[in-house]
Amino acid sequence: SAVISQKPSRDICQRGTSLTIQCQVDSQVTMMFWYRQQPGQSLTLIATANQGSEATYESGFVIDKFPISRPNLTFSTLTVSNMSPEDSSIYLCSVEGVETSGSIETQYFGPGTRLLVL
Amino acid sequence: QKEVEQNSGPLSVPEGAIASLNCTYSDRVSQSFFWYRQYSGKSPELIMSIYSNGDKEDGRFTAQLNKASQYVSLLIRDSQPSDSATYLCAVISNDYKLSFGAGTTVTVRA
Numbered sequence: 001s002a003v004i005s006q007k008p009s010r011d012i013c014q015r016g017t018s019l020t021i022q023c024q025v026d027s028q029v030t031m032m033f034w035y036r037q038q039p040g041q042s043l044t045l046i047a048t049a050n051q052g053s054e055a056t057y058e059s060g061f062v063i064d065k066f067p068i069s070r071p072n073l074t075f076s077t078l079t080v081s082n083m084s085p086e087d088s089s090i091y092l093c094s095v096e097g098v099e100t101s102g103s104i105e106t107q108y109f110g111p112g113t114r115l116l117v118l
Numbered sequence: 119q120k121e122v123e124q125n126s127g128p129l130s131v132p133e134g135a136i137a138s139l140n141c142t143y144s145d146r147v148s149q150s151f152f153w154y155r156q157y158s159g160k161s162p163e164l165i166m167s168i169y170s171n172g173d174k175e176d177g178r179f180t181a182q183l184n185k186a187s188q189y190v191s192l193l194i195r196d197s198q199p200s201d202s203a204t205y206l207c208a209v210i211s212n213d214y215k216l217s218f219g220a221g222t223t224v225t226v227r228a
């Protein structure tokens with residue numbers, strides 16, 4: 001599976017500010033995904049980011065709040081804009097990949113960015 | 119109705135016992151199913167995948183799929199303290215999006 005890194009690994013931010021999270025993968029991938037995992041909750045998909053096209057957002061998530069860039073096949077950024085304490089979460093990027101013991105498409109996750117908004 | 123539902127747990131088992139985790143899904147056209155393990159403070163790690171009815175074994179893990187009943191399960195045999203984690207059931211759609219269950223937290227008592 002691909003090696004995925006995220007920066008920053010964690011941050012503490014003041015409300016009203018914005019934070020940009022970077023996701024880097026060591027191989028070219030068509031599809032990258034951004035998830036949010038609120039404390040004690042499961043993962044919720046924010047958007048799908050394909051290189052060369054606008055990100056596709058899931059219900060409840062909008063571009064003004066979570067702008068995404070995908071400048072090439074190994075990199076993406078997610079910005080959390082005008083933050084409030086409710087944005088305190090783990091933000092995870094993932095990439096498509098083929099499951100190693102078969103031919104099933106699945107996703108592999110980066111280490112996550114832990115965000116606390118005060 | 120949630121797309122993917124898991125028995126919420128938490129599940130506590132003694133070391134050496136079998137941990138049984140269950141998951142149901144609502145979309146009949148779903149084809150591939152996954153179990154991810156997430157240790158506290160870490161990101162999800164893929165441990166099992168299954169797409170055919172029946173059982174699939176990998177070491178101490180066995181995934182079971184019954185598409186007629188829209189049911190997926192994960193058995194962890196000879197449970198070890200290192201298996202203590204949250205286990206997430208996931209279903210992939212035709213556009214490669216994953217839908218996750220709420221997760222089941224497993225604690226293996228030494």
